[in-house]
Amino acid sequence: MSTKGKVIKCKAAVAWEIGKPLCIEEVEVAPPKAQEVRIQIIAVAVCHTDIHIIHPKNTEFNFPVILGHESAGIVESVGPGVTSFKPGDKVIPFYAPQCRKCKFCLSPLTNLCVKIGSFENPLSSQNLMEDKTSRFTCKGKSVNHFLGISAFSQYTVVSDTNLCKIDSDVNLERICLLGCGFSTGYGAAINTAKVTPGSTCAIFGLGGVGLSAVIGCKVAGASRIIAVDINSEKFTKAKALGATDCLNPRDQQKPIQDVIIEMTNGGVDFAFDCVGGTEVMKAALNCTTVGWGSCTLIGVAMDSKEMILSPLEILMGRTVNGTFFGGWKSKDSIPKLVTDYKNKKFNLDVLITNTLPFDKINEAFDLMLQGKSIRTVLTF
Template identity: 80%
Template sequence: MGTKGKIIKCKAAVAWEAGKPLCIEEVEVAPPKAHEIRIRIIATALCHTDAHVINPKFKEAFFPVIPGHEGAGIVESIGPGVTNVKPGDKVIPLYTPQCRKCKFCLSPLTNICEKLSQVKHPIADQELMEDKTSRFTCKGKPIYHFMGISTFSQYTVVSDINLAKIDDDANLERVCLIGCGFSTGYGAAINTAKVTPGSTCAIFGLGGVGLSAVMGCKIAGASRIIAIDINSEKFTKAKALGATDCLNPRDLDKPIQEVIIELTNGGVDFALDCAGGPETMKATLDCTTVGWGSCTFIGVAPGDNGLNISPETLIMGRTINGSYFGGWKSIDSVPKLVTDYKNKKFDLDALVTHTLPFDKINEAFDLMNQGKSIRTILIF
């Protein structure tokens, strides 16, 4: 008997409240409605954003919720009106929708769809489907979706503007990283900062996003890539991926931005913040050169109150960019990135430090929070 049109019972990781470990629960996943797709998730990875949503400092979260936003799977069934995929297709669910109809999707200037432009917070949005109901139930209670995709569930339901069909021979245990971390860092360097050949770059934070930004800067032809992190154990991998220098602010006797300015005769051409927090944001901006220095903010820390910037900093020729999902128009770009990985344009394997069964998700969170992992892949 097939599952189409029926409720599917499966396991998922539910966050019942902030500050507590996720609970592996049996959940009920309803069939997809019009313009929706139900997906069987094969592999999903952890990102710091998944930790942010359960951090008590993050006030915008909805509970109970099924987190997860970096996954890949196979279409189980489709609702009425779906034309872009069929059952059996391999797909990557996307927290960055692309309707291809709104003024934003029709513009080459942004990858922010109108669906996202209307929300107050990009992490806490898309908590319900289009009809303002959930497709998840657990213990008789509706469970919120997360960023429109909730990949910490063996089955999930997404809108047809929130997924990309990918090559049939794609390795789902690797291309799941294209759903967030890799695309975000790599695209921030390539699309948002537009790193140029021969330039100097500084990258703050060497998690999955930061290391992907290192790859992007190298592929863009940067001549010097300075990688910064408070965990020196990440430096070997950063250098293997293209970093020319590695600095730990805790090992220095002066502010990191001053050291970078000295190393680069006045500051770098491009600086990317992949960590977040006011201190790091300030250092990222301050280490760029007068005249044309470009600063790109990617990371957001929970409870972050932003950054005070003096007008003089910008009047002297520096620019600030923000990057969401690396500037990629999601449905258009993700299949091409999957093909680029297959053609060995970049190395996703280097980002994977652990592979665990899904039931060990809290162990994966511990590894991430302790700085012992870059990306942990969870397999259902």
């Protein structure tokens, strides 16, 4: 029986309040409106950004909310005006929309898009659909969206600007990582920093994003890739992906940036912060060489404060970059990344350490918080 135009009742993980586990609930998902698509989520990975929202220090987000943004699924139905998707299409939703019409989309200099909503706080600017209403209801109460996706629900509704069609023969349990973590880290090296052959790189933080940055640096031809993390258990995987050196700051007798400077005769060409704290950001910047060192900031942590720089740190030739979704123009680029994955240009499988049924979502959160997983993929 067709569900087109009807409310769908399904399972979702609802965050009712800060600092509390998610609750598996039955939710109602309304049909898509104009330029919207309703998707059946097949696989969704847990990312630190999801954990960030329910952190006790976070006071800037409205609850209740359905989190989840690193996912892949199948189109169930489309709203009026949608011409690029049809029921049955395999798709990847993403938090970096591409309308292909605004000044940002028309510029080759950025992958931002006005459909993000607020450039000052993109985490909370896509908490409702464009008409400022929600498609989710639970226990008679409206539930907020998250990053325009809300993939911790068996069905969700997204704007057609936040979605791309992918090949029908791909494994959605693997390719879902292109919705955030892999694309962000890999693209930071390839697109934002533009790592060069023979260069030296330092990557701070070896979660899904950091290891993806390792892959990016390797593909770009870096000759030395220094991986940094306080969890030494991640070093085996980092080396398998291309890291040449692994450092645990807790094992060093001096600041980690000083260690890296000594190892590289003055500092690396490229550094990447995949953690988010301001101390790590400063260490990443300070481990780069004067003259041309490039530091790319990727991570955001709850305790991030203002980053204070000395003018000399910049005047002596270093640059600081920020990256959003790895610099990829989403609708144009993600299908190409799918092709690269199929052609074995990179390996997503090695980043997935756990696969669990959706009902074990809080266990997946715990695994990430304890440093026991890189990516846990949940399946319905």
